[in-house]
Amino acid sequence: MARRTRRLWTDEEKRSICMQTTAPGVSVAQVALRYTVNANLIFKWLRDPKYRPAPGTGSEEAGLRFLPVEIVKEALIARPMPFAENHIEIDLAGGHRMRISGGYDPEALARLIRGLSV
Template sequence: MARRTKRLWADEEKRTIRFQTTAPGVSVAQVARCYAMSANMVFKWLRDPWYASDPEADEDLAADTPCFLPVDC
């Protein structure tokens, strides 16, 4: 049986994932599923001020980040 390895996320990836949860109509669970991770981990990053992004970087990130659309599985 193969061992499961712990995934390490860079701070910039965490900020990007955090930012994606702020889109209207998108839930934290949807974003977590896109990255195959637990929603609890995303909530932990949302509470942690270390991964908070500054407003100026959010504007740049908004232009580069694709929009999420609702998908029915």
């Protein structure tokens, strides 16, 4: 039988996780899956004024947005990509690949990669 270890969350991590539940179209269950934590624990944090997002501080108001991401299974044979200006391709852990075309915010991209690498 696998032994469960208890994860200790910092106050800042709890606030960040609670803030993510305020994004339009995002459920507490989705955020819980993202962090492999029970949704009931997030609901408990949301009841605590220390972690609950203040009214009007939703992710849209803070300038944060979730972008749609599509994970596609590719053939093992590498195929050349057509050249595109401002094109970046990143191989992530687990064999996933991220492609970005057009303009992008480097800081937002760095935060996204850090979030996906967790």
